[in-house]
Structures are given as structure tokens and as C-alpha cells.
Amino acid sequence: MNTTDQPDIEAVKSYLIELQQTICNALAREDGKEDFIIDEWQRENGQGGGITRVLSNGDVFEQAGVNFSHVSGGQLPASATAHRPELAGSEFQAMGVSLVIHPRNPKIPTSHANVRFFIATKENEDPVWWFGGGFDLTPYYGFDEDCVHWHSVAKKACQPFTEGTYEKYKTWCDNYFYIKHRSEQRGIGGLFFDDLNEEGFNKSFAFMKSVGDHYIDGYLPIVQRRKNEAYTEAQREFQLYRRGRYVEFNLVYDRGTLFGLQTGGRTESILMSLPPVVHFEYNRQEDPGSEEEKLYNYYLKPKDWV
Amino acid sequence: MNTTDQPDIEAVKSYLIELQQTICNALAREDGKEDFIIDEWQRENGQGGGITRVLSNGDVFEQAGVNFSHVSGGQLPASATAHRPELAGSEFQAMGVSLVIHPRNPKIPTSHANVRFFIATKENEDPVWWFGGGFDLTPYYGFDEDCVHWHSVAKKACQPFTEGTYEKYKTWCDNYFYIKHRSEQRGIGGLFFDDLNEEGFNKSFAFMKSVGDHYIDGYLPIVQRRKNEAYTEAQREFQLYRRGRYVEFNLVYDRGTLFGLQTGGRTESILMSLPPVVHFEYNRQEDPGSEEEKLYNYYLKPKDWV
Numbered sequence: 001m002n003t004t005d006q007p008d009i010e011a012v013k014s015y016l017i018e019l020q021q022t023i024c025n026a027l028a029r030e031d032g033k034e035d036f037i038i039d040e041w042q043r044e045n046g047q048g049g050g051i052t053r054v055l056s057n058g059d060v061f062e063q064a065g066v067n068f069s070h071v072s073g074g075q076l077p078a079s080a081t082a083h084r085p086e087l088a089g090s091e092f093q094a095m096g097v098s099l100v101i102h103p104r105n106p107k108i109p110t111s112h113a114n115v116r117f118f119i120a121t122k123e124n125e126d127p128v129w130w131f132g133g134g135f136d137l138t139p140y141y142g143f144d145e146d147c148v149h150w151h152s153v154a155k156k157a158c159q160p161f162t163e164g165t166y167e168k169y170k171t172w173c174d175n176y177f178y179i180k181h182r183s184e185q186r187g188i189g190g191l192f193f194d195d196l197n198e199e200g201f202n203k204s205f206a207f208m209k210s211v212g213d214h215y216i217d218g219y220l221p222i223v224q225r226r227k228n229e230a231y232t233e234a235q236r237e238f239q240l241y242r243r244g245r246y247v248e249f250n251l252v253y254d255r256g257t258l259f260g261l262q263t264g265g266r267t268e269s270i271l272m273s274l275p276p277v278v279h280f281e282y283n284r285q286e287d288p289g290s291e292e293e294k295l296y297n298y299y300l301k302p303k304d305w306v
Numbered sequence: 307m308n309t310t311d312q313p314d315i316e317a318v319k320s321y322l323i324e325l326q327q328t329i330c331n332a333l334a335r336e337d338g339k340e341d342f343i344i345d346e347w348q349r350e351n352g353q354g355g356g357i358t359r360v361l362s363n364g365d366v367f368e369q370a371g372v373n374f375s376h377v378s379g380g381q382l383p384a385s386a387t388a389h390r391p392e393l394a395g396s397e398f399q400a401m402g403v404s405l406v407i408h409p410r411n412p413k414i415p416t417s418h419a420n421v422r423f424f425i426a427t428k429e430n431e432d433p434v435w436w437f438g439g440g441f442d443l444t445p446y447y448g449f450d451e452d453c454v455h456w457h458s459v460a461k462k463a464c465q466p467f468t469e470g471t472y473e474k475y476k477t478w479c480d481n482y483f484y485i486k487h488r489s490e491q492r493g494i495g496g497l498f499f500d501d502l503n504e505e506g507f508n509k510s511f512a513f514m515k516s517v518g519d520h521y522i523d524g525y526l527p528i529v530q531r532r533k534n535e536a537y538t539e540a541q542r543e544f545q546l547y548r549r550g551r552y553v554e555f556n557l558v559y560d561r562g563t564l565f566g567l568q569t570g571g572r573t574e575s576i577l578m579s580l581p582p583v584v585h586f587e588y589n590r591q592e593d594p595g596s597e598e599e600k601l602y603n604y605y606l607k608p609k610d611w612v
Binding site for chain 1: 345358360362369371486487488550553554557558564567568573574576577578580581582583584585586587588589
């Protein structure tokens, strides 16, 4: 137990590396055919590195990428300090686990999770640090029970903390995963938090761990429930088309992706989030009353699932 | 003949509409199986519209999109006036033809062309206007004779104009179509020009027309030379993978795409540039000495082709 409530970088790092391992084990067990490769990498400038793990061409998962990274720098880039000019020039460390899972069966939703920790230090000053993260779900075909389950787990992850935590981060998630040029949500949401530090290190770290630990509880039961469902070629085609929206969001809006690409992050690890097969089609319209139309009109409208 | 050298908006518009027609006719004739659909659209706010033309699932062209648009506004958006603060609040008109052609056979390169005209007017002041545009080629498998032909036509388009025009706009094209996070060119380049107005309206318009008129001369002979070449599944796979770079460039860097999406342009017409089928793959590496490696090491390095 950290009785001083001082930030404990090593404790966060150990947790993140263990979380990556736990999630990869659970997903590989579920897939049954393929396992994750392990790619350890170092940044060329010597400022940190990471462990990228990818499962490709599985029975259940067409592609699953789970990335751990820990980068540091002697000078915080200006783009990272627009909100916090007092940090310019600080030494910093950023670490996190980030994952995107693209299942093969269009009845299984795509899922994304991320937990991250940032700390900046300046001589003779207290360090400035915060946690961020969350998880969200992107179905192709909607099932109310899956949405309710996902959000129940999200709520459970927030339960031990301040009242209103789930509601606050659920709303933030809906606001963040929004494809403005389509006037469309990316999916059915979940949790999104950032800049978390007000209640001190121990409580904030505990919250990040709770989010990280609940991801598999949220996703795996949905995968298990859907993975043997039959699907048609037309349903597969709709999935490939809808994956285009994932590409649009990640490349046009996602802050982590753009920040990573702009600051010389490892491109292959960042763009591992993109789906293995994608179709783009001009002006596709769904049949009125179809399941495909229901995705847009019902599931992709933010609602209170729990 | 415009003897006054005053900007002639209607003349530009007529040219652009005719250019769209000419290009679509030439491509549809070459395809032989499918023709372009015609989608006329108006902006909801009444400020202009366009004609979107798409050929899908052809024998030669997997997808070809050729878009004409003419939009206007009472207030130039701030994002458009960062370079020219004196234009803030002006009435403006923007019109252009923009096209991206994705052939089926990986031996045929993808091509892109764009010509555009912008004019801002303020009471009691001379209008401010300029032309922009260009064309560029993105091969999957390189052929020196195709690159030489493409750049010879680009040079020919510039021949009647000031000396050094080809060299200037060829370099601008290489600089613009660069995927920074990959340290990679998008293709083998061509021409890119913007802000063209110094020599007056008639000469600038003539240059834009020359670029527009030479696109088909540049592209069609390459299509004809390559369309019956055999290709393997592995070559098709490489094409689908490389198309991912097109997506990355257009969504992360292309100014026209981002400006269009951010300012409420018609999403379906803007994103028509994205390839119909795309594969993303983690950390793909090419065999040393292969044709695929040669694309990166030789063709995607800017060079003097003519």
C-alpha cells in the first residue's frame, strides 16, 4: 500500500504489463486457433519503447491488437502542453495499454479499451500527473442484452467510486466517439475519462485499474454469446462497410492516433487499430425496417442502457 | 476571348462541367462494362451543390469517382482565411472537379486529378481569386515507361507557360503527397499548384484548362497498356494493402478532404476518393529484391522522370 499517496510509476507500469498479459491470454483462449505474437520495440531516440501483441487470422478474431508502451522525453512537446503551458520543457513519461479487437463474425461487436498514465517532473516542483482511459463497443448488428451487459459492467467498474462516476464518463464517451461529418456515434459507448488526479494518486490509480480489470468481463461474455451465430454474406458485407467508419474516426478524429502519428510514435503499433479488411461504398442506403437501418436509428443513438 | 482579363466565373463553370463529362465518357468507354451514375445534389443551406458521378464494379475500374461542385457562401469560414485575413467575411464561390480512379488490376496505377477556382468578393473592392489543382499517379507495381509517359504529359501541359513551370509544380506535388508518419511518398507525383493568379485571369485559367485537358492523355494510355496484364492473388493482395496508404493520406493529411469534412461538405462526395476494398496488416515486410520492395525503394523516391 502506498501510504504517502505519491505517484508510484513502477506500480503503474507493473499493472499495465500484467493487464496486457491477462487480456491477451483471455482472448487467445477464446479464439482457440491463433495466439498473439510478441513484438518488443524501442524508440530510435532511446526514449522508451513498448510491447506490441497481435493475433491475426484467428477463428473468432480476425485481428486483435493489444499494445503496451512506455515513452519518455526530456522536453514535453508543445502539442501536449496547449492546455497546461506550465508543463512546457518538463521531463515526462507516458505509459498505457491500448487495444482494438476486430472479430470475424459480424454479430460480435468490435471493442476498444485504453488505460494510460502521464507524469511530468520539473526540478524542485511536485510532479504533475494524471490517468485516462476507458472502453467502448461498436456493434454491427445490435442486441439489447449485449448493450445492457456492456454498460452494466461499465457501471460496476465505477461503483466503488464517487457517485455519478459512471454517468459522467458514459456521457464523455458518447461525446468523444462521435463522427462529426456523419452525425453518427461510432458505437454504443461505454466509459471515457481523462485528466484524472483530483482525489490523489491511490484513488485515481485504483479507478484506472478497475476500468482495465473490467474490460474482459464486459467483452468476453458477448463474444461467447455471439461467436457461433450464423451470418449471411450480406451481413458480412455490412460489417466490412461499417468498419470504414472505424477507419474514418480513428484517422480523422482520434486524439491518441493523431498525437502518436504527429509525434513520431511507432506507426505500426498505432495503426494496428485499423480493421484488416474494409469496404468503402458510395452513398450506401439501408432498407427501411432492416436490422442494418436499426443500427443507425436505434443502437447508434446514445441512451441509458442501465 | 476575355479581353478585359476580369475573372469570368461562368466560363470557368462551363469548362469544369464539360471536363467532368469528357473524363467520364473516356473512362466509361475504356471500361466497356459499367457507366457512371449521375447524382445531382444541393447543399441543405441553399449555398450551392454539385454533380457526383461514380462508376462502380466495372471490368477495368473497380471504382471511379468524378465530382463537380460549386459552393458559395456569404461569409468565408475562418479556416479558409488563415493565410488571407483580409478575406474574412467576404462572399465567396468555390468550384472544381476532383476525381480518384481505383482500377481493379494491380498493374494499373490509381490516379487522382483536381482543378479548382476560388473567388471572394467584397463591395467596392476588386475580387480576390485564384486557381489550383494538379494530377498525380499512385502505382502498385512500377513500370518506368508509365512513369516517363505520365511526367511527359505533365510537362507538356506546362509547356506553353513560363519556363520552369513543370519543375516547380512537380516538386510541389512531391512535397504535398508525402505520408509523413511513413516517411513515404503517396505515389510517383505529377503536378500540384495553388494560389495561381499572378499573371492575370486569362493566363491562369488557360493553365488550369491545360492541366484538366491533359489528365486523360496522361492516364488512359497507361490503363490501355496494363489492363490485360495477368496478375496473381499475391499481387492483388499487395494492391489492397497499399490502398491503405491512400486512406491514410486522404484522411490524415489531404487538405481538401479535411476542409470539406470540417466545413460541412457533402461527405459521400468527399469520401468517394476512398478505395472500395482495403486491407490493413500489421508490420508487413516485403521480400528483398521483390517487385514490391522495388516500389518503396525505387518508384516511391522522387526522381526526374523526363
